[in-house]
Amino acid sequence: MGKQFLVTIAILALVYSLVNASDPSPLQDFCVAIDEPKDALFVNGKFCKNPNLVNADDFFFTGLDKPGNTSNPLGSAVTAVNVIQLKGLNTLGISLARIDFAPYGLNPPHTHPRGTEVLLVLEGSLLVGFVTSNIPNQKNRLFTKTLYAGDVFVFPEGLIHFQQNIAETNTIAFAGLSSQNPGTITIANAVFGSDPEISPDVLTKAFQVEKNVIDYLQSQFWWDNNY
Template sequence: MMRSVHLLVTIAFMALASSLSSAYDPSPLQDACVAVDDPKAAVFVNGKFCKDPKLAMADDFFFSGLHIPGNTSNPVGSAVTPVNVAQIAGLNTLGISLARVDYAPYGLNPPHTHPRATEILVVLEGTLYVGFVTSNPENRLISKVLNKGDVFVFPIGLIHFQFNIGHTNAVAIAALSSQNPGVITIANAVLGSDPPISIDVLTKAFQLDKDVVNFLQSSFWWDNN
């Protein structure tokens, strides 16, 4: 009898654990989803509607062009070629995407975050200095020099960067754990927002003179994506 009771309790806990593990909201795949009562004004939380599966075709799952180098003749010396749901419609709901990153000599993929994805990067050519910063209060820099064939992981949401420390061009491929990982380039977001963040906020946050903040806000912030 006692064995039966123990078995029933075990099964009950397992069922509860199973229900709890599946009873969470799905990760958002866009920056915001404002609630509305009008169904005609609504979109799915992943920002996409689904085609009838019977109408799916090979081109819905295909992209060509990742072999083409990006244009790195810009102030940061890098270019990102994304392959996410915007380029391959069939990626919708599959939770994965790619990007090619090209770096000129001493080119930088500036400090940025992906709010919806972990990134795993493999170097195809060149030598990159890469790193990410852990969250408060440690703010610890974890960095490494990567060579051809090396792989590095940037955890979801953490600020990270790649810098070509070689004398030749470098190329890397990144895989991301979201169909729409998003990207927030820190300098662009903080100093190049539209409309600008209050100068009083930035002078206090960065402990800088207002003239310096004014200069930084008036600078052209390049988007390499």
């Protein structure tokens, strides 16, 4: 497992060294993010730590060798490493995540509004797919594929996509994203679990269903497992 883990990280690092990041290019060597503006000297994506106070730990994260807790209704867990968890990623245009799946677990339809995602399956198998944006006089097209250990799949920036474990065993995947903070919009959560709620009149007309269906969906707890 240790050797496979290192190979995974190496592959993801290589992939993203060959593509352009979607975030703006940095104008300095680094800009370690800091949460308190009163201590900041520079601004580039986030407030930056004084370079004279930066140390190696600002570029370090540990724990991706540990599985996430998939004991939830979706049967999946995402362990993110973006600028929130790793301050040294600020302005560098990349981030990383580990995704664990219980048997038949699902990472539900969602989008990353600020980043393209490349997914590598480390163990197990996944059914994955994404849907194109609206095309004049056409239906939204679905691209789907079954992936096995060692397979890679790309989800273009901003498009709705999903991953589902189709095996009776656990599955592990790693994702690299072309943003320090790609963001996540989980479709069901955003539509039926927003605060305050979207007007049932809007959703009734949008989905062409009876109001009691919308009321039921809005009354449910929508699990958020995403980064």
